[in-house]
Amino acid sequence: MGKVPVLETPDGSLAETMTIVAYLEDIQPEPGLLPGTPFERARAQQIALHCINYPDTASRLGLNAAAFGAPEDEAVNAALAKTVPRGMQSLRQLAVFEPWIGGNTFTLADIVAANTIPLASMVLKKLCDIDLMAELPEAQDWLNLVNERDSAKQIAADRA
Ligand SMILES: N[C@@H](CCC(=O)N[C@@H](CS)C(=O)NCC(=O)O)C(=O)O
Structure with missing residues (x-):
């Protein structure tokens, strides 16, 4: 692909x-990306896949229009407005923020979620004027916590 x-x-x-x-x-x-019991390991993978499949893959349909100057498509924007917030709302069933997204250990779920949700938020804001973070407000403190980690700072610096 x-x-x-x-x-x-x-x-x-x-x-x-x-x-x-x-x-x-x-x-x-x-260090393990998937620590804990079999259930905790599976849950971390579920959160990561959920974020890839729903906020991320769904919102990518609008990425070229939101970020790279392609023309907007009203049908795509309408589909995004319906599907992406639902992906964020249903993340509420999985995310615990204690303080990490899947529990008390930083895992793969934090890495994937923190690198997919902001992009989806940008696309939804730009094309649909929807505040995706408002669907799961607890995620903001967690995202700030992830972004304080040295590895996240390195990613931000590389991106800049
Ligand atoms: N399902 C893939 C998605 C990867 C993806 O969408 N990558 C984007 C950049 S972050 C890309 O390569 N876009 C270029 C293109 O689609 O041509 C994964 O999880 O790795």
Whole structure:
């Protein structure tokens, strides 16, 4: 599909975020991206996949118009306004913010959620004038907490 990220390994390249993190977890188990009980590990993966499938993939339909100057499509904007807030509202069933999104340990779920929700928020604001964060206001403190981590600061600096 020509997407990034792609990880080049000694055995070949791997695409798709969830595949890449599963590989990284396998070859370097510490620090763990999926710590805890089998249920906690599955829940962290569920939150990550939820964020990729719903806020992220759904809002990407509007990314070219929101960020890269492509013409807006009213039908796409209407679809975004319906589906993306629902993805955020249903995240409420999964997210606990204690203080991390899946519990008391920073996991893959925090990494994926914190790198997908802001992009979806930007697209929804620009194309639909919808404040996605208002669907899950507790997420703002959690996002600030993630963004205070050295790794998040490094990502922000690289992006800038
Ligand atoms: N499902 C993919 C999505 C990756 C994705 O959408 N990547 C974007 C950039 S963040 C991309 O490569 N866009 C360029 C394009 O679609 O041509 C994953 O989880 O890795």
